[in-house]
Amino acid sequence: MELALDAVEARHPAARPGHAPALRGLTLRLGAGEAAAVIGPSGAGKTTLLHVAAAALPPSGGTLALGGQAPWALSPRALRALRGQLFLAPQVxxxxxxxxxxxxxxxxxxxxxxxxxxxxxxxxxxxxxxxxxxxxxxxxxxxxxxxxxxxxxxxxxxxxxxxxxxxPASLWLVDEPLSALDPTRAAQAVSALVDGARERGATLLATLHQVDVALAHFPRIIGLRDGALAFDLPAAQVTPERLRALYAQHEHELLGAPPVAEAPAATAAPAVMHCR
Structure with a gap:
């Protein structure tokens, strides 16, 4: 199934009025049978992108097309039939x-x-x-x-x-599927997923925190930052410089390490009073 987003803006349903949109003017196209990984720091809009692509969250601006159909212009019955061709796998x-x-x-x-x-x-x-x-x-x-x-x-x-x-879906949308897996299991799971989609001729769009896994298993890498497209490139063209720019101020996510906690301020030793 083909996926096309044109200048899409989207807001989380729980976002407060005036809050910046989770997706800002995003234009993206995937052809039938393509496989792509979406990477970027926390808060980049990765999960929102999948919910929009799954016709679970209507865009607040721009247009979405799934297999050439505009889902939000369909009748409720036709929309249900279209959603039956989509597979959305949340992180949990x-x-x-x-x-x-x-x-x-x-x-x-x-x-x-x-x-x-x-x-x-x-x-x-x-x-x-x-x-x-x-x-x-x-x-x-x-x-x-x-x-x-x-x-x-x-x-x-x-x-x-x-x-x-x-x-039976022809579009697979997979959100952070490796968060509970060790590196060996993660590589095995992504390989099985990518191979399965290719064998079925399904389009696969997956969000990943594990940049090394994304680069090793997906031919196309989409970088998101602050809800906007940072790059859309073949994996071989995603250089360390591009990754450092994408994860600026979020280097711990790129390295796969937890953020370094600030050391607590030193406190003076309590005074001890001796009574005679």
């Missing part, structure tokens, strides 16, 4: 805690099922081999029948990504 996957992993993964297919099959699938999973194959690509095949609330945070994140492989 919305997985019911008491549900089995197999059911949670197969739920990605619900937009393409009728009501009767959707209800039946909640109690009688109809493609256990397909669910296992999707999970196995994220090294989670042995968790097929575990309950979600017995998984670690990193395992839940990978279950959320495995859902994309079973989704």
């Amino acid at each position: 996957p919305p997985l019911p805690p008491r549900q089995r992993v197999v059911t949670a993964v197969l739920a990605a297919r619900l937009p393409s099922l009728g009501l009767a099959r959707s209800l039946r699938s909640l109690f009688y999973p109809d493609d256990i081999p397909g669910a296992w194959a999707a999970l196995e690509r994220f090294d989670l095949g042995d968790k097929l029948f575990e309950r979600v609330d017995r998984l670690s945070g990193g395992e839940r994140q990978r279950v959320g990504l495995a859902r994309a492989l079973l989704s």
Whole structure:
């Protein structure tokens, strides 16, 4: 699915009046089947971009087109049908805690099922081999029948990504999928995600804090800062100088380290009084 934003402005629903927009005049295009990573410091507008692209947040200015359609000009029924072609994976996957992993993964297919099959699938999973194959690509095949609330945070994140492989969507929008993963698992998960999108011919747009992972696995890198486009380049052209400019005053995020806390001011030793 093609994605096109033209001079888009967007505000967070909870933003106070007069607050700067989260996206400022953003123009961006992804062709069908492209894969791109969005990087930038905290507060750059990365998550807002995904919510706009998912037709979950209407732009306050500019235009959005998904597969050549303007979602906010569609009827409610047509908008629901369009959203069925989108897969939005938030940083914390919305997985019911008491549900089995197999059911949670197969739920990605619900937009393409009728009501009767959707209800039946909640109690009688109809493609256990397909669910296992999707999970196995994220090294989670042995968790097929575990309950979600017995998984670690990193395992839940990978279950959320495995859902994309079973989704009928042609546009995958993935928000910070690696926050709970160690470097080895992060590289494996991104590789499985990028490969899965390519095999399906799906368009993939992912936000990442891990700049090294983005550069290693995505052919196209989009840099956002203060809601505006800083650069849109092939990964090979994203130089250290560009990265330092993008993360100026946020160097700890570029280096993957927590911010250095300011040392507390020295205090005088308390006076000790001796009574005789």
